Amino acid sequence: MKKTIIAMALACLPLAAAADTTLYGQIKSSISASQVKIKSTDGMAKSAAATRINDNTSRIGVKGSETLGGDTKLIWQLEQRVSVLGDRQGWGTRDSFIGLQGKFGTLRAGNLNNILHEMDGFNPWMGTPSAAELGLSAYRGGSRSISVRYESPKFAGIHADLQYAPRDNQNPTDRYTHEKAGRDQYTAGLTYTRPNHYAKLAYTLRKNRVGSEDGQVARLETAYHADKVFLGLGLSYSRANENANTYLGYFTDGFNRYNHHDITADSRKNEAVESFDAALTAGYNSGNFRPRISYAHGRAAKGMHSGKTLVDKFDQLIVGGDYRLSKRTSLRGQLAYLRVGGNTLLYTDAANRTHKGxxxxxxxxxxxxxRF
Known part of the structure; x- marks a missing residue:
């Protein structure tokens, strides 16, 4: 039986080579320690110091292409999330598609990232727990959905990106009745690239994101990366991309209990919010060592209808870096601090009094x- 399997694998090698097929992936894992504190005039709730082993988005994929004639190629990819913790399964769970590429640009259909999901060049960190990466600034509005995506050819270093996720892929159980509100998603972006610099501008609209409110996110990312110096900046504006409870949950890392209340389930924070944040990363390459420092600041998230501050402004600082053990392997460490201001609505008590902290x-x- 083993000889048969080996023979079949060897027989497939010439076919894989002829089809221009590549196996690739990455393994990322870390050990972390973290703690969350919730404070107000009522007192303080402090989590235990959580120590855990994490998988930081390990993945494996296979991709290929075939020349169809002239400069037109068929392109395809199947990529899936894997985990050193053994808690992931399934095929095509990450960017997976089939498409065409030529002088007209690139057209793909499948389970695809939108451009906002790819705008994280200023976020070099391993992202568990939540304070340990610039998640709010880097991934707001980012998504992976069953969609069609077109990327134009480059003109003077600029190319456009258009993507549409259809209603009936977003609402699969409602595709023949249309009784539920549609959740179509539209995304557009522009990318400008030069040898040591790039800039990306993107916008996404999600229909009926929070109740009947359409979610909107706009983001600008730019970076300068010479041989030794790196400077990256991200700016993000969000409107009705989430309600205040969901937004507050980004900061708690799952520790949500305060005075016997779940602070991410308060009815007064079901209102859609508007927010703006910015993040800056600076780094220097010195041989195999690449130190980095990031700072992020977000304005207070206010209710779109009430205008009230529901989640106060936040500040975040991350210090660390990489040490390259080889061309494909790096050791990465970081220290992080995240603080949300004291004007944050935590919960409403039985007497309808609000408590902030x-x-x-x-x-x-x-x-x-x-990487492999």
């Missing part, structure tokens, strides 16, 4: 990153 999260992590 602040949230602090600290984290440290050390991990390995290997």
């Amino acid at each position: 602040k949230i602090e999260q600290t984290a440290a992590s050390l991990g390995l990153h290997h």
Whole structure:
């Protein structure tokens, strides 16, 4: 039986070579320690110091192409999330598609990232726990959905990106009745590239994102990356992309209990919010060592209809870096601090009185990153 399997695998090798097929992936894992504190005039709730082993988006994929004639190629990819923790399964769970590429640009259909999901060049960190990466600034509005995506050819270093996720893929159980509100998603972007610099501008609209409110996110990302110096900046504006409970949950890392209340389930925070944040990363390459520092700041998230501050402004600082053990393997460590201001609505009590406070999260992590 083993000889048969080996023979079949060897027989497939010439076919794989002829089809221009590539196996690729990465393994990323870290060990982290973190703690969350929720404070108000009522007192303080402090989580235990959580120590855990994490998988930081390990993946494996296979991709290929075939020349169809002239400069037109068929392109395809199947990529899936895997985990060193053994808690992932399924095929095509990440960017997976089939499409065409030529002088007209690139057209793909499948389970695809939108351009906002790919705008994280200023976020070099391993992202567990939540304070340990610039998740709010880097991934707001980012998504992966069953969609069609077109990327234009480059003109003077600029190319356009258009993507549409159809209603009946977003609402699969309602495709023949249309009794539910449609959740179509539209995304557009522009990318400008030069040898040591790039800039990306993107906008996404999600129909009926929070109740009947259409979610909107606009983001600008730009970076300068010379041999030794790196400077990256991200700006993000969000409107009705989430309600205040969901937004507050980004900061708590799952520790949501305060005075016997779940602070991410308060009815007064079901209102859609508007927010703006910015993040800056600076780094220097010195041989195999690449130190980095990031700072992010977000304005207070206000209810779109009430105008009230529901989640106060936040500040985040991450310090760390990479040490390259080889061309494909890096050791990565970081220390992080995240603070949300004291004007944050935590909960409403039985007497309908509101209680406000602040949230602090600290984290440290050390991990390995290997590409193949």
